[in-house]
Amino acid sequence: MPIPQLVDPFNRAVSYLRVSVTDRCDFRCFYCMSEDMTFLPKKELLTLEELDRMCSAFVDMGVTKLRITGGEPLVRKGIMTFFDSMSRHLASGALKELTLTTNASQLARFAQPLFDAGVRRINVSLDTLDEQKFKEITRWGRFGQVMDGVDAADKAGLKIKINMVALKGTNDDELHDMVAWCGARGFDLTMIEVMPMGDMGGVDRLEQYWPLCDVRKALESRWTVEDIALNTGGPAKYARIGETGGRVGFITPLTHNFCESCNRVRLTCTGQLFLCLGQEDEADLRAALRGFEGNEALNAAIIAAIARKPKGHDFDYSRQEIEGEVSRHMNHTGG
Numbered sequence: 001m002p003i004p005q006l007v008d009p010f011n012r013a014v015s016y017l018r019v020s021v022t023d024r025c026d027f028r029c030f031y032c033m034s035e036d037m038t039f040l041p042k043k044e045l046l047t048l049e050e051l052d053r054m055c056s057a058f059v060d061m062g063v064t065k066l067r068i069t070g071g072e073p074l075v076r077k078g079i080m081t082f083f084d085s086m087s088r089h090l091a092s093g094a095l096k097e098l099t100l101t102t103n104a105s106q107l108a109r110f111a112q113p114l115f116d117a118g119v120r121r122i123n124v125s126l127d128t129l130d131e132q133k134f135k136e137i138t139r140w141g142r143f144g145q146v147m148d149g150v151d152a153a154d155k156a157g158l159k160i161k162i163n164m165v166a167l168k169g170t171n172d173d174e175l176h177d178m179v180a181w182c183g184a185r186g187f188d189l190t191m192i193e194v195m196p197m198g199d200m201g202g203v204d205r206l207e208q209y210w211p212l213c214d215v216r217k218a219l220e221s222r223w224t225v226e227d228i229a230l231n232t233g234g235p236a237k238y239a240r241i242g243e244t245g246g247r248v249g250f251i252t253p254l255t256h257n258f259c260e261s262c263n264r265v266r267l268t269c270t271g272q273l274f275l276c277l278g279q280e281d282e283a284d285l286r287a288a289l290r291g292f293e294g295n296e297a298l299n300a301a302i303i304a305a306i307a308r309k310p311k312g313h314d315f316d317y318s319r320q321e322i323e324g325e326v327s328r329h330m331n332h333t334g335g
């Protein structure tokens with residue numbers, strides 16, 4: 001019997017799975033983690049073989065795009081085994097894209113093996129080009145190591161998109177430098193609004209919040225910004241910078257709701273499936289995976305979960321207070 005495809009109650013086909021392969025990270029970005037984060041005991045994590053089985057079940061049900069994230073995916077021990085194994089779905093044509101989001105700290109080592117496994121595009125999170133500011137944002141990160149990683153990825157032939165979280169009072173003065181740098185290096189740039197995730201440790205996200213409509217106005221004061229009809233399968237809206245020819249994407253969960261075209265779900269490293277980044281509702285797939293040798297129970301659990309996918313999230317800063325906040329940290333669900 002053919003396995004049913006994944007369509008949610010709002011008739012959205014789920015074709016994109018993001019997988020957090022670890023909650024651990026070698027950085028402690030202040031908007032993502034507290035400095036003294038406690039991580040999950042290793043035994044809670046899906047093994048690499050279990051991750052393979054889980055992802056393959058989704059691919060069998062019509063997922064065509066797989067993004068590996070975390071935590072920092074490249075600090076997970078043995079992670080290349082997983083990428084190498086997933087490349088069989090690229091070879092068969094079932095999977096159209098295997099990609100990852102990374103802080104680039106380990107790319108000097110992994111860029112070439114990733115390319116060899118079939119990865120062609122990667123997202124690199126980089127909020128600043130200033131070494132000192134980089135230290136303040138990431139707390140533990142080393143800027144030189146990240147730049148080496150970016151260079152290695154470029155050299156290996158990976159297409160790079162830089163993700164920059166727009167942080168008022170932190171990197172707002174670097175917007176033009178970042179656009180110029182990305183343009184010169186041939187990287188796309190995506191701006192992301194800071195989201196009210198995690199415990200926030202007394203940090204006021206409203207203070208940091210720099211709406212992308214304002215970012216856009218700042219861009220237009222210096223560059224020629226033309227909207228383009230590019231759809232990369234994600235929530236970003238794109239524009240082209242006339243002077244550099246580079247593209248800038250805007251991910252606006254707060255100023256513009258993008259839920260109506262949502263095609264994705266997120267799997268945590270413990271096998272919980274989140275149907276929406278901004279809602280607490282989750283489905284435990286690990287029990288169905290571990291309890292049975294065949295995939296029948298797992299497939300049924302996936303289908304039942306997709307049938308519960310909510311219409312959208314409720315993040316809202318518009319009344320000058322944070323609403324719709326979720327207590328999970330981004331490294332748990334995978335950004």
Ligand code: SAM
Nearest residue numbers: 032070071072101102103125163194195330335
């Ligand atoms: N460690 C990898 C990295 O940094 O690229 C992958 C995981 S990280 C959680 C994925 C993305 O989430 C990063 O681009 C990061 O900037 C973003 N992120 C983390 N916390 C966020 C928040 N509170 N609001 C918006 N974006 C956030």
Ligand code: SF4
Nearest residue numbers: 025027029032071103
């Ligand atoms: Fe680590 Fe990425 Fe979170 Fe920064 S944003 S702490 S690099 S998981």
